[in-house]
Amino acid sequence: MPIRLIVKHPDEVLREKAKEVTKFNANLHKLLEDMAVTMYDADGVGLAAPQVGISKRVIVVDVGDEHGLIELVNPTIVSMDGEQLGPEGCLSIPGLQGDVRRANHVVVEGQDRHGNPIKYEGTELLSRAFQHEIDHLEGVLFIDLAESVYEARKVLEQDEE
Template structure:
């Protein structure tokens, strides 16, 4: 497993429609392993193969919930419901964030690393992450869809969570 270089905007690979995966072999398994290592090393919650310069329809997502690491090959959104507006950033566009409108619920179908069909019914943050990564496979970046784009704030510059403050005060 290796950490790969993350491609930065405006690299042309980020604007291409990625190619469907047809071979489920050791090369794909290494790609998935490397993508997960790269995502975790960069403190990301998702990564698409084009973000490491590979024009293949492959994503990894880990939003820190009960699903843990999700690997999907040839993912497609088959259902969307509702709406949410929220902030997004991207490992390929460091320093910027934007408010992006997304479906609140999505059903995603694809394949696992062995070619077996898989499906996820997701809501809220996981749904947002899936949509963001699948957009990458179609050459779409969050800045294309954002209602506003602004400089990303560092975690220490963000306002503390009020609920967290209350919990700490009670200890």
Template structure:
């Protein structure tokens, strides 16, 4: 188990566009394992490689539903439908949450850890998590697109949804 340091805003790496992955090897497998370990340790539901300082198009997501851990390399949202408005937080922006508009349903195309293509359809909370993480790969933070950003009350010390 390797826990990586989560990069915090305003680190410039969070504003860069991540590069496509072309090598599917043991290094990528280790990165995916480390990202999942880091996400779970931080009690998040998603993590993008730039959040640990690596500019590669790699995300992990686990919203606690029947899908479990989803690893996706070179993810691309190919379809969006509907709208949901709700709270988001981010492991790279501790202490803040925001109200963010997202698509209610998305179709995401990408590759698994071995380079095999796959597509996943996601709705609701899972769709929100995918959109949040893909934004990270493009240098976009939830605070850039939120209708409202607010501090998390000190009494809880917890973010509503950390992604």
């Protein structure tokens, strides 16, 4: 499970509409595993296949909640409601953050790594992560939606003495 190179903006693969996955095989399983390892290595909460240079409708998400690692193939948002405005960053756009308005609650349907239908509900951060990663599959980046964009804040660790 090698760590893959994360494609950086303005690479054109980030602006393509990703292709639907039709083969649920060992290549897909390896892609999902590599994406998860890459996301964790980069301290991300989500990663879409275009971010590793693969124009396929595949995402992984882990916001550190009870769901753990979520793998979604051919995901679609089937309903959304509520509203939240908050900061987002992107592994493909290092150094920048933006305030993005998103639905506070979404229902997402897709397929698992074997092609079986799956469905997730997400609120707050999970909802935001689903929307952010599914946007990647449409060639949309958070900077396209942000109400403001600014330099990413660095968290300073303080010595506890």
